[in-house]
Amino acid sequence: xxxxxxxxxxxxxxxxxxxxxxxxxxxxxxxxxxxxxxxxxxxxxxxxxxxxxxxxxxxxxxxxxxxxxxxxxxxxxxxxxxxxxxxxxxxxxxxxxxxxxxxxxxxxxxxxxxxxxxxxxxxxxxxxxxxxxxxxxxxxxxxxxxxxxxxxxxxxxxxxxxxxxxxxxxxxxxxxxxxxxxxxxxxxxxxxxxxxxxxxxxxxxxxxxxxxxxxxxxxxxxxxxxxxxxxxxxxxxxxxxxxxxxxxxxxxxxxxxxxxxxxxxxxx
Amino acid sequence: xxxxxxxxxxxxxxxxxxxxxxxxxxxxxxxxxxxxxxxxxxxxxxxxxxxxxxxxxxxxxxxxxxxxxxxxxxxxxxxxxxxxxxxxxxxxxxxxxxxxxxxxxxxxxxxxxxxxxxxxxxxxxxxxxxxxxxxxxxxxxxxxxxxxxxxxxxxxxxxxxxxxxxxxxxxxxxxxxxxxxxxxxxxx
Ligand code: SF4
Ligand code: SF4
Numbered sequence: 001x002x003x004x005x006x007x008x009x010x011x012x013x014x015x016x017x018x019x020x021x022x023x024x025x026x027x028x029x030x031x032x033x034x035x036x037x038x039x040x041x042x043x044x045x046x047x048x049x050x051x052x053x054x055x056x057x058x059x060x061x062x063x064x065x066x067x068x069x070x071x072x073x074x075x076x077x078x079x080x081x082x083x084x085x086x087x088x089x090x091x092x093x094x095x096x097x098x099x100x101x102x103x104x105x106x107x108x109x110x111x112x113x114x115x116x117x118x119x120x121x122x123x124x125x126x127x128x129x130x131x132x133x134x135x136x137x138x139x140x141x142x143x144x145x146x147x148x149x150x151x152x153x154x155x156x157x158x159x160x161x162x163x164x165x166x167x168x169x170x171x172x173x174x175x176x177x178x179x180x181x182x183x184x185x186x187x188x189x190x191x192x193x194x195x196x197x198x199x200x201x202x203x204x205x206x207x208x209x210x211x212x213x214x215x216x217x218x219x220x221x222x223x224x225x226x227x228x229x230x231x232x233x234x235x236x237x238x239x240x241x242x243x244x245x246x247x248x249x250x251x252x253x254x255x256x257x258x259x260x261x262x263x264x265x266x267x268x
Numbered sequence: 269x270x271x272x273x274x275x276x277x278x279x280x281x282x283x284x285x286x287x288x289x290x291x292x293x294x295x296x297x298x299x300x301x302x303x304x305x306x307x308x309x310x311x312x313x314x315x316x317x318x319x320x321x322x323x324x325x326x327x328x329x330x331x332x333x334x335x336x337x338x339x340x341x342x343x344x345x346x347x348x349x350x351x352x353x354x355x356x357x358x359x360x361x362x363x364x365x366x367x368x369x370x371x372x373x374x375x376x377x378x379x380x381x382x383x384x385x386x387x388x389x390x391x392x393x394x395x396x397x398x399x400x401x402x403x404x405x406x407x408x409x410x411x412x413x414x415x416x417x418x419x420x421x422x423x424x425x426x427x428x429x430x431x432x433x434x435x436x437x438x439x440x441x442x443x444x445x446x447x448x449x450x451x452x453x454x455x456x
Contacts, residue, residue: 063363261374
């Protein structure tokens, strides 16, 4: 496997984790009183730092990072320009929400929900960047679906660090549901690709033929679902395992999906 | 749409797979080792099941609706009004590789020394000087030809999508092919 896009793995996975944390913060009922508030603030700062790390990592993907501000100029047709704007907006409202949280002024819960909504919109835009005609397997809603799953899986898992053990109920439900959907999607999708054109079939074969794919199915979906089923809570090590699983999935997404040009001269 | 659309004509009946076109391009632009803007692809046996081989010489297709131009976040691509040539402006490129990932024909390539994308420009400076693209000039069998305007090109016996060349009508690549013929058996 040729692996060249580590910066994109880090950027996309961490950005989606940051979005997931804000979504979970918006959904999660908090413990009354100061401890709930402090945990929310810590969660919010963590989401902001993770987003900052993600944006930093994205710079390493560019041949000329100093030109990155110019990447906003082609909003009319470039989904990449739109993605940068969308994540910029997400970061902006995230900071704004933190300021209102910090000052304990009114309106913070509205801003928290707004941040989560802008984050989800950024994921939709982001998915479009990865759905060009050159990847028949992804030239559809699959990237958006993958990115949403990452946000919900990692957001609910890491969100558990910021609520008391007794208040994990909602997060466990969201995580279990996302993992079941993720498992089904990841098991079925290569079969759908195998029933498509030559290049999509090559992608399906790459997935089913990869040890990383099967390791991910076991490590990110089967084992965590068994743990959640048995313990009904999210142990502290589980988010790390899920993060590794998501990174493995992203490596495959960026390296094992076949480009149309790979088969020039062959059947399509 | 541009007033005129220039393009390439690839005659697979004349092509002998000598790579002169790809080499002429290399001589003209001195691409980094391993980087080629034009390349000669053999048709695979599933398409041309003969002992004799058939080829297609491909570079950028200067599409009517270029994906590269659409996806580039810094507007490093533009399409010339006068002939529809799709030009990549290296000084604007920030090396995000989005065009490289997105062009279904794999035309933009990554220059590892400059950390930027680059691709066939149809030798537009030569066109402006009344010359043909270097690859066309370098082809010894007239298998690769320059089409000045797709609209007035005689399409009879030609196809836009040769087997082995993926079909993307929404891009409308500016190329036409003459398919290879069955090899002739010579009996003594
Ligand atoms: S072949 Fe690719 S690089 Fe060339 S114009 Fe079309 S989309 Fe752009
Ligand atoms: S690599 Fe350069 S030309 Fe290609 S999309 Fe990125 S900035 Fe534009």
